[in-house]
Amino acid sequence: MTLNRRSFLASTAAATGALMMPAIARAQDAIRVGTVLDVSGIFDAYGTPMDMAQRLAVQEINDAGGLLDRPVELVSYDTQSDMALYTQYAQRLVRQDNVDVVHGGILSASREAIRQTLRRANTLYFYNVQYEGGVCDRNAFFNGVTPAQQAEVLVPWAMSRSGPRVYILAADYNYGQITARWLQKYIADNDGETVGVDFFPLDVADFGSTIARIQTESPDLVIAPLVGGAHLSFFRQWAAAGMNDRIPLASTTMGVGNEHKVLTPEEGNGMMVAYNYSQELDTPLNNAFKERWVAAYGDTDAIHEIAVSHYMGLHLWAEGVRAAGSVDRDAVIEAMEGGLSVEGPSGVMTIDPQTHHATLDVHLMEVRDQKMEVAESLSQRPPVDTQAVCNLTENPDDNTQYEIEF
Amino acid sequence: MDLAVVILVEVLYAIASLVLISAGLAVVFGMMKVINLAHGEFMVLGGYATITAVGLGVNIFVAMLIIAPLVVGLFGLIVERLVFRHLYGRMIDTMLASWGLSLMMIGAFKMIFGNTTTGVSGPIPGFAVGNYQINGYNFFIIVVSVVLLLAILAVLRGTRAGLVARGAMQRADMASALGHSPDRIYMTTFAIGAALSGLAGAVLAPLVGLVPTAGAAFIAKAFITVIAGGPSLVAGLASAAASFGLVNQFFSFLVSPVVGDVALLVAAVVLLRLMPRGITSRFLRGKL
Numbered sequence: 001m002t003l004n005r006r007s008f009l010a011s012t013a014a015a016t017g018a019l020m021m022p023a024i025a026r027a028q029d030a031i032r033v034g035t036v037l038d039v040s041g042i043f044d045a046y047g048t049p050m051d052m053a054q055r056l057a058v059q060e061i062n063d064a065g066g067l068l069d070r071p072v073e074l075v076s077y078d079t080q081s082d083m084a085l086y087t088q089y090a091q092r093l094v095r096q097d098n099v100d101v102v103h104g105g106i107l108s109a110s111r112e113a114i115r116q117t118l119r120r121a122n123t124l125y126f127y128n129v130q131y132e133g134g135v136c137d138r139n140a141f142f143n144g145v146t147p148a149q150q151a152e153v154l155v156p157w158a159m160s161r162s163g164p165r166v167y168i169l170a171a172d173y174n175y176g177q178i179t180a181r182w183l184q185k186y187i188a189d190n191d192g193e194t195v196g197v198d199f200f201p202l203d204v205a206d207f208g209s210t211i212a213r214i215q216t217e218s219p220d221l222v223i224a225p226l227v228g229g230a231h232l233s234f235f236r237q238w239a240a241a242g243m244n245d246r247i248p249l250a251s252t253t254m255g256v257g258n259e260h261k262v263l264t265p266e267e268g269n270g271m272m273v274a275y276n277y278s279q280e281l282d283t284p285l286n287n288a289f290k291e292r293w294v295a296a297y298g299d300t301d302a303i304h305e306i307a308v309s310h311y312m313g314l315h316l317w318a319e320g321v322r323a324a325g326s327v328d329r330d331a332v333i334e335a336m337e338g339g340l341s342v343e344g345p346s347g348v349m350t351i352d353p354q355t356h357h358a359t360l361d362v363h364l365m366e367v368r369d370q371k372m373e374v375a376e377s378l379s380q381r382p383p384v385d386t387q388a389v390c391n392l393t394e395n396p397d398d399n400t401q402y403e404i405e406f
Numbered sequence: 407m408d409l410a411v412v413i414l415v416e417v418l419y420a421i422a423s424l425v426l427i428s429a430g431l432a433v434v435f436g437m438m439k440v441i442n443l444a445h446g447e448f449m450v451l452g453g454y455a456t457i458t459a460v461g462l463g464v465n466i467f468v469a470m471l472i473i474a475p476l477v478v479g480l481f482g483l484i485v486e487r488l489v490f491r492h493l494y495g496r497m498i499d500t501m502l503a504s505w506g507l508s509l510m511m512i513g514a515f516k517m518i519f520g521n522t523t524t525g526v527s528g529p530i531p532g533f534a535v536g537n538y539q540i541n542g543y544n545f546f547i548i549v550v551s552v553v554l555l556l557a558i559l560a561v562l563r564g565t566r567a568g569l570v571a572r573g574a575m576q577r578a579d580m581a582s583a584l585g586h587s588p589d590r591i592y593m594t595t596f597a598i599g600a601a602l603s604g605l606a607g608a609v610l611a612p613l614v615g616l617v618p619t620a621g622a623a624f625i626a627k628a629f630i631t632v633i634a635g636g637p638s639l640v641a642g643l644a645s646a647a648a649s650f651g652l653v654n655q656f657f658s659f660l661v662s663p664v665v666g667d668v669a670l671l672v673a674a675v676v677l678l679r680l681m682p683r684g685i686t687s688r689f690l691r692g693k694l
Contacts, residue, residue: 040521198662205614209658212412215538229523233614241541242532264527
């Protein structure tokens with residue numbers, strides 16, 4: 001057979017067409033899930049495992065035949081720990097990629113950077129990270145622990161194991177500021193006294209003078225909602241000064257990025273935390289989850305609490321789509337508001353129709369040899385903080401983040 | 407009383423870390439008038455050299471005090487030969503070139519070490535002063551910076567090489583006429599400056615985690631200290647670091663570390679308004 005220019009062009013065009021056809025068909029057919037996460041930069045310890053978790057969740061959904069007989073496709077962007085990129089990528093997800101839902105955002109600052117964009121674009125939004133609570137928005141769902149689920153139990157537990165005088169060190173942005181107010185409320189509710197509150201911008205890494213200042217107040221307990229890679233130095237310097245043996249430490253954030261595995265056992269031992277998930281939970285679902293994770297990634301090192309809540313968030317949404325029989329925003333919201341519930345590695349998670357937050361299990365834990373040992377489990381705690389201020393059933397157009405007055 | 411000791415140690419530590427951060431720049435900028443905007447990245451390179459060496463099983467003190475300065479000194483030597491030697495006396499051009507170098511280095515760090523926080527734990531345990539606990543590593547930093555200042559002083563004042571270097575910085579043509587090669591003197595001085603930056607980065611690495619962009623946090627403080635110090639190298643460095651360290655810690659204790667940093671910058675502005683050519687242009691004149 002001789003190959004002249006015309007027959008070559010004709011055959012390659014046909015071949016290219018044939019190759020592209022299924023791709024186009026697939027793209028039209030797939031349900032598109034958009035995500036924005038910090039997979040690099042100073043928050044990558046949070047974002048990278050979340051990215052792994054979402055890939056695992058999507059793979060599980062697809063292996064089970066997809067949703068509504070359609071495959072699920074991830075469209076994910078790395079926001080590089082840069083808040084400006086969140087708005088940019090959120091715009092791209094809704095305008096260019098036309099995704100059916102957006103999951104993601106890690107810091108509360110990043111959530112607030114994209115929430116209004118997604119609301120205006122009528123694109124359903126899932127924020128799957130523990131946070132300061134109080135956001136009331138019918139377009140969004142929240143499955144992380146909020147202060148009433150976490151700080152309300154952590155504060156009295158930590159105080160009972162130390163004493164009533166508490167010093168708070170918090171990250172200086174909306175999460176840290178609001179969480180610090182909640183902590184002060186719970187400290188006062190438990191007859192304690194807040195002897196000092198300090199805020200640190202996210203790039204502060206030298207805590208020498210702070211550690212000395214804390215000692216001048218000689219508190220019984222330090223609670224540290226610190227965030228990100230730079231703030232990790234605090235725990236190192238705290239231990240380097242020998243303070244970890246003298247003043248107990250509790251945190252609402254330490255460990256959600258597996259900080260307790262980055263720190264040495266001596267640096268981390270004894271820290272008190274309260275989360276929805278620990279790798280050490282010995283339940284059949286968690287063990288099965290860890291096995292699937294190992295099959296996909298080799299070992300369980302990366303799994304942490306917000307990776308699991310991100311994973312749960314994707315399954316919650318998938319369940320919502322199944323119940324609605326559609327990916328349409330309003331249909332999914334209505335289905336979710338029917339008290340939808342999923343069970344996974346972190347236990348049962350049920351959507352509260354009034355607030356779009358989740359009722360979930362909370363575990364009081366102590367860091368011991370780079371593990372989170374569960375000391376006490378509290379099952380199915382509702383998000384009462386947000387319930388007190390937010391009622392989307394009566395007021396579906398609400399679009400506020402309520403903050404605690406203290 | 408105990409508190410006074412703690413505060414004293416913290417103040418000394420703040421001064422010492424300013425000395426460390428600025429020493430390399432004081433040599434490169436103060437002596438050679440090369441505006442090295444990649445100074446912060448030289449420090450970060452020292453930090454990464456330490457962390458890598460420790461990861462390979464090297465003793466942490468060997469890694470910090472020997473390997474890191476050697477690595478960064480060698481790197482300084484190479485970029486001096488390739489880039490800076492062509493640009494001496496052209497201040498704006500060196501700024502541009504070193505800025506480019508800093509961007510390149512940040513990119514390289516991201517590729518090699520990942521855009522993530524890496525760190526090592528401090529090698530010295532904390533100890534008690536009365537009722538207070540102090541980070542033992544602070545003392546190490548204080549000792550290193552004192553030794554560093556004394557060593558620079560001894561080399562510049564006590565050795566022939568130091569004398570030749572000082573001469574060449576003031577009048578390169580005269581040094582050349584007397585049979586010394588300014589080219590080689592510049593090369594050596596730049597490499598030593600780079601090695602000092604590497605040492606600083608290495609010694610500070612166990613205290614704060616490293617990210618590829620960490621250099622930016624150092625460079626402003628380094629330039630402020632060197633410029634406010636003025637013409638003499640050691641006296642300028644020590645006096646500027648002492649003033650800023652004191653102001654910084656005073657406000658850190660009184661208010662918060664953030665206000666401490668703000669106070670440092672305000673102090674620098676005021677100081678440069680009063681003494682535009684630096685502290686040692688008015689006090690300690692003619693000292694080294």
